[in-house]
Amino acid sequence: MTEFDRRTLFKGAGALGAAAAVGAATSKAAPLAYADPAVGARAVSIAGTTLEAVGTPASTGVRQYRRLTAGAGWPLIVRSELAAAKAGRDDRRIGLASIVQTTDIHMVDAESPVRLEFIHPQNGSAFRPHEKLGAAATVTLIERINALGSAPFNGRAFDCVVSTGDNTDNHEFAELDWFLTLFSGGSLQQSTGDLNRYEGVQVWGSTLYWQPESSVDDIYKQKGFPQIPGLLSSSIKPISSPGLDTRWFSVFGNHDDSVSGVVPSGIGFIDALYTGNIKLDVPKNQAAIDRVATAYNTAPGSVAKVLAEQVQTGPIRRVTPDARRAPFTPRQYMAEHFRPRYTGPGPVGHGFASHAPQSGITYYSFQIAPGVIGISMDTTNHAGLTDGSIGQVQLDWMEKLIIAGSRKYHDRSGKLVTHEADDTLFVAFSHHTSDTMGLPIPDPEHPFERRNTGAQLLDFFHRFPNVVAWVNGHTHENKITPHRGRTAAQSFWEINTASHIDFPQNARVIEVNDNKDGTLSVFCTLIESAAPYEVAYSDHSVTGLGSMYREFSYNDTGYDPKRLGTSVDHNVELLLVKPN
Template sequence: MSEISRRRLITGMSATAAGAALSLAGGRFASAAARDRAIAVTAARAVRTEGTTLEQVATATGTGAYKRLAAGPGWPLVVRSDLAGARTGRDDRRTGLACFVQFTDMHLVDSESPVRFEYLARYLDSAHRPHETLTVRGAASLVERVNSLPGGPYTGRPFSMVVNTGDIADNHEHIELDWYLTVMSGGTVTPNSGDPTRYEGVQNSGDAAYWNPETSFQDAYKAKGFPEVPGFLTDAGRPFTAPGLRVPWYSTIGNHDDSIEGTLPDLGLLGSLYTGDRKVEGCDDADAAKLADALRHDPAAAAVLLTELLAGGGVVRQVTPDPRRQPFTPTEFAQAHLDPAYTGAGPTGHGFTSDAVSSGRLYYTFPISDGVLGVSLDTTNRAGWADGSIGTAQLDWLENVLQSHSSHWYDTDGHVVRGGHGNQLIVLFSHHTSGTMGNLLPDPYHPFEQRHDGNTLVTLLQRYPNVVAWVNGHTHTNQIIAHAHAVPERAFWEVNTASHVDYPQHARIIEITDNGDGTLSLFTTLIESAAQYTTDFHDTSDAGLASLYRELSYNDPYATPAQKTGTAADHNTELLLARPGS
């Protein structure tokens, strides 16, 4: 059989071997044999699979409560024809148009900060994670992975950039932002605050509610199999050199980058608590329940309760004050990206300009490749709460961008409108997803501006055929949604990727191709950090800690790894859609 015929056969097989191998219940592979057949087809279609989850995936082993990780079988490509049919022979016709990487939800944590709510973990799973002292090392290991890859597994194109879709910091502190910018640009970073010679957080408190890794004290985590790791906290906070990305990178702001713990509006009232010397390590169940409820429903009451706990209502320890814990504002977020010390592989500002600093408008456009435009949105709402929305000014700006880069679009009545100065494919990036943009509270900094939800944004995007994808984070879950439309060219894909703080700690490669048959394909491939899967509880080297970061995240008793990992249809996919104008 000729090479061309073989490739055509493989392309035709892919929809059946990979797609039909899915069970009807939730998009999981029906059997190991079906998975293996799909893996073989995947390997044949790809340029390369090495270093991605197409090759191998961290897999839990053992029967105890605490699971060790090992290398498991890769995840095959799943062809999704929800929005357009998969035509045979497209592998031989396809032309690569773009290739980039998405990071999201790094949550670089100042684990010693006084404004943390670790004692609420049983009510709010994100309040404390046993691996949070390692977030900076985990992020550096992810950068190392991207640097090791030559390009996209299906086009072979080098990455044109990395786009980080928000929640860069965990508690919008200047020190967390500095850590992020250093990890992305490269340089020496010390993931420790307060006293640089020691750890001053809850994990050496002797409180049984927390994992105390450096001692034999039998806490609740060790009862679940967590190990004793001598030197863990000391070594987690020591300086190390981050390699920095070798490709340009851009940042999008998330709710944890502009509010207290991603939930409470920051009106400047708690700044002195951030930089002070008192940290709450615990409180009784009644106070914890009240504070957890207030964080969800009553920000003002939450601030009062936190102040009361610091005044003697909780277990309080003295910590070393640190002015670097001061929260940054959205304007300072943009300004920090313009610091020449953090230019790295560029571009200057990483999407933000001096105009963004002066105006406070943290949304912008940028070139992904020839003919493909990126649009970064600011979906945060400074009124607080985790979910987002966008204001009218940004919505109008977005529509102007879409019109200026489209040869035609549809008005609100469904009629075609001709115009624009270009005909570029458009990829949107935001922190929030279409389903998590229901926070319509007035922005306290623009109280008279109307806010708009995710449904409004989807409706707008479907009027512009050049929009092919909306890439986002926030949910910490892998999920790919097809936004269908009766007019095929008005459909688009929403690609939501899991976080890099909760397991499975994924990033995603996205490649766009023209199939030469009236369709486009978006190939989405998940990648893990460069850390090895196996861990050694006596190895607290940089590499050893990066491996522990992944394994500890899997075993976090408040986490839901299976749910956040998603199904096969949310992992490594080929997402087909009609090419605009076809």
């Protein structure tokens, strides 16, 4: 029986959309994308992955609120847009690399004075009802990764974990400590200010926020959110993380560099607000709320002025000041990764070069496995704003790195060059996606350096047949895109994965395999945390809090079904031509 005979070919949007879970919208199927019913036979093990089961909303609930349950696993979709899928490749397949991608962890200091939760109707990331449970939920994600230990298709033990940015939410030292402790192992307390009581907006009695411990009829309870006595008290208790068993690497995101991922650092008034005792309450009128939201969303340079005015007009709340809320710089971010208590399974510095805290170089390369090199890019704009770009100096460094590992490549003029070299496969990692890098504004440290867009970065990667994939986050969405070059050999895949903070809260196992037939297969398998899909609301263990974190994220008023992606963005085998 041929490969084509035993597969189900999908040509229409409806069939692919129907295979997606949790109400994802359908979309046009990519050519030659088909579901493989033999996934169980092809995999070493699908246990613990979304091939086995997926969190799915119950059919009914209180008002619009839904609890989650175990739904049918997502299928394996074979995507042969960039190379043909040849029969018998499973018998020849050799696993070259096994990677886990986590992204957009967003460790949140939910009591921080610089968080402006009242703009969440205009900017959903300003407040999430589940954000206080993030540390517990990340423990359950780490438990899942450790329990799996190896890739589902090639069976290779994980070579590394790569966290592709927005590891913190508001680039505070406290948030960075929590993230580094979670990944490296140790005890932490997701709280600032008065460590014995929660001082954030969820006890203020405002109907604009979920008030889990009171009977206030807030907009979340009107949707069906429960009242849970003691939840906030439980959320600030110390917890322990086992840390990852696998060495891990850290990538910059815009939230790791800017206030709320948008406003540039180093503004005196805002920096003082971080560590002070004033937190803005809900403004008295909608016009004031809109003014703050507009500044954050479209004119971040004006945020300091707008906030200063709002502090004067009020209303304000007094909170316990905390020096640990101070924002860090990119150099300080990298320096923290070198502290011995954060080494965990290594490597020391988690990818950053030993001189990086002094030089300010925020990008690096690392060996994933023999013959497979990772490139950690910094695509953030250090001048602020959400979208990204990449500096020319970084691009020149990448060019030299990839050329050194390429037997064939195209120079800047497009001419094919062949030289003596062993072909190395490259997997690039960044925070931003190709279509969220349209803001080439100058870097404050290098104001005269050219900045490049996502389209220019795509053109750059097309020059090198041994660039296999570009892996990223930022959009909080599952999306996998084929990028065709002028020749089949110049093509590669862009792999975008949903966040850990917003539903569906996925991480992704990425495997690079040599099919020994002139093609490579990159298997991508989504995973969820180890927390059960449903627990009693009285279960305030780490596991219970991790489960509620997922459930509340699905029911968040800011939930966007688009983030789920469709079948072609979930569990996939991505074919491409092997460089030769």
